[in-house]
């Protein structure tokens with residue numbers, strides 16, 4: 001029976017799984033540099049329709065996928081939590097914040113309480129859901145009462161970092177997962 005690397009315990013499974021973000025990284029670079037034109041990709045992934053946008057948020061998103069797969073893979077909850085905060089928390093904060101974010105944060109008029117509260121709750125929920133999935137597959141065993149507290153703390157840290165007016169300096173597709181990695185590593189691994 002063929003054992004597909006992506007589900008195997010092979011040391012090479014992570015490199016096989018990396019093919020997906022690597023291919024998308026190449027796509028974003030090629031289209032972001034306008035070496036190739038794909039209106040569908042640009043329209044679906046950018047806000048203003050400028051190819052250069054692909055080289056910022058989307059590219060950082062995929063690079064963080066690559067970093068977490070390489071460094072943490074399935075052995076550690078840290079990578080799972082970091083990606084959950086970026087895709088689940090920050091992603092929903094954008095949607096909810098744009099639509100319902102009338103009450104702005106006192107220190108950042110570009111962000112709102114609705115967006116940040118969504119960031120916290122969806123970052124927490126997606127993290128717990130993914131940790132439960134990986135735990136059910138046997139990749140790690142967790143003390144769930146403690147894990148809930150730890151993930152809540154990481155989500156609080158990620159929410160605070162995401163709320164800061166630093167988007168011009170560092171994209172939140174970098175700051176949110178990096179802050180989550182640090183907070184999760186300190187709470188889960190030390």
Ligand SMILES: C/C(=C\COP(=O)(O)O)CCC[C@H](C)CCC[C@H](C)CCCC(C)C
Pocket residue numbers: 020021024045056057058059061062065087094173
């Ligand atoms: C639109 C994207 C990021 C923009 O973020 P922001 O600037 O709004 O904060 C994501 C871009 C995704 C990329 C085009 C394709 C990624 C495919 C990925 C490797 C497949 C696995 C995704 C996994 C389920 C999280």
Ligand SMILES: Nc1ccn([C@@H]2O[C@H](COP(=O)(O)OP(=O)(O)O)[C@@H](O)[C@H]2O)c(=O)n1
Pocket residue numbers: 057090093094095096097098101110111112113114115116119162163167172
């Ligand atoms: N905590 C947050 C996050 C986003 N948002 C809203 O979502 C929009 C996009 O957020 P963002 O600049 O962080 O964009 P992304 O790069 O995270 O997708 C903001 O301009 C706000 O309107 C919010 O209101 N509160």
